[in-house]
Amino acid sequence: AQSVTQPDIHITVSEGASLELRCNYSYGATPYLFWYVQSPGQGLQLLLKYFSGDTLVQGIKGFEAEFKRSQSSFNLRKPSVHWSDAAEYFCVANTGNQFYFGTGTSLTVIP
Amino acid sequence: DTAVSQTPKYLVTQMGNDKSIKCEQNLGHDTMYWYKQDSKKFLKIMFSYNNKELIINETVPNRFSPKSPDKAHLNLHINSLELGDSAVYFCASSQGGLGVEQYFGPGTRLTVT
Numbered sequence: 001a002q003s004v005t006q007p008d009i010h011i012t013v014s015e016g017a018s019l020e021l022r023c024n025y026s027y028g029a030t031p032y033l034f035w036y037v038q039s040p041g042q043g044l045q046l047l048l049k050y051f052s053g054d055t056l057v058q059g060i061k062g063f064e065a066e067f068k069r070s071q072s073s074f075n076l077r078k079p080s081v082h083w084s085d086a087a088e089y090f091c092v093a094n095t096g097n098q099f100y101f102g103t104g105t106s107l108t109v110i111p
Numbered sequence: 112d113t114a115v116s117q118t119p120k121y122l123v124t125q126m127g128n129d130k131s132i133k134c135e136q137n138l139g140h141d142t143m144y145w146y147k148q149d150s151k152k153f154l155k156i157m158f159s160y161n162n163k164e165l166i167i168n169e170t171v172p173n174r175f176s177p178k179s180p181d182k183a184h185l186n187l188h189i190n191s192l193e194l195g196d197s198a199v200y201f202c203a204s205s206q207g208g209l210g211v212e213q214y215f216g217p218g219t220r221l222t223v224t
Contacts, residue, residue, distance in 0.1 A: 032210030038152075043115070043201060043215035051210050088152050094210055097166055099144075101154045 002027045004093050006102035013081050014110050021076040021105050023091030031093040031100075033074045035065055038088040038104075047089075050074060061085070083109045114138050115216040117202050123222045124192055132187045132219045134202030142166075143185035144213065145177060146201040154201070160185055161207055189221075197223045 003026045013019055025031060032051055036044040048059025055067040065076045074091060086109045091102040115136045124130050136143065144167070145157040158177040159167035165177070174190045189196060202216040 034212070036215075041218075043217045044203075044213075045215070046212050049210070049212060090154065096209060097142075097159060097161075099156060099213065101156075104152045104154075106152070 002031070002093065002095060002098070002100050004091050004100045004102040006089075006091055006105050008105045009103070010106045010108070012108040012110060015083050016080050019076075019078045019081045019085070019107070021089050021091075021107070023074045023076065023102055024072050025074065025091075025093045025100075026072065027093060027095060029095075030067075030069060031095045033065075033067065034092040034094065035059065035063070035074075035076045036090045036092060037061075038090065040087070044090065047076070081107075081109055083111065085109055115202055115204055115214050117200075117216040117219050119219060120217065121220050121222075123224065125224055126192055126194060128192050129188070129190045130192060130221070131189070132200055132202075132221070134185045134187070134216060136183055136202075136204040136214070136216075138204055138206075138214060140204040140206045140214070141182055142205045142207045143179065143182075144203040144205075145185065145187050146203065148199040148201060148218070150198070158185075158187075192221075192223045194223050197221055 005024045034049045035047040038044045050067045093100045142161045144159045160179045163179045176188045179185045199218045203213040205211045205213045
């Protein structure tokens with residue numbers, strides 16, 4: 001069955017430090033891949049998406065993600081985290097009509 | 112203009128009651144969804160409608176019934192509410208097809224006492 005795994009339930013980083021959130025998918029073919037962010041008390045907002053082509057995709061708010069077919073991964077990165085990045089992050093795979101959500105990674109940013 | 116709106120934002124009710132949550136999107140999308148997010152932030156799809164037709168109906172108690180009067184609206188009616196129904200419910204929409212972005216509403220926090 002298709003699935004998306006986010007191994008890190010919770011991550012804490014210092015403001016200004018770099019960030020990498022991990023995501024692995026399980027699917028026969030390459031699905032369409034997304035990263036969404038959910039700020040406290042808010043709905044989900046799209047950060048970036050990967051369909052095909054360049055495996056390094058740029059998103060909003062200074063985020064980027066790299067698709068690695070050999071590792072079935074789509075990790076999210078940011079070189080310098082801001083306090084406002086504290087939120088819940090979801091990796092999502094899309095095949096056909098189905099959307100498969102990871103369990104989310106909660107990011108805490110300390111001053 | 113709010114792209115995907117939900118009402119109400121908060122809903123507190125007693126066990127056994129019937130309640131509805133409304134969702135409207137003004138993006139012209141043809142597909143709408145309902146998700147349930149539990150206390151651990153896990154998101155689970157409940158239903159999906161494409162052009163008013165049900166296309167995804169996950170294993171959800173039949174106390175939950177979606178209704179799509181038109182492409183822009185997808186309401187969720189819940190009968191005989193139970194404590195375990197307490198969660199945040201998100202509506203979303205997309206322009207159908209493969210690999211398209213979903214736009215999410217702000218959520219409705221349902222608390223059953």
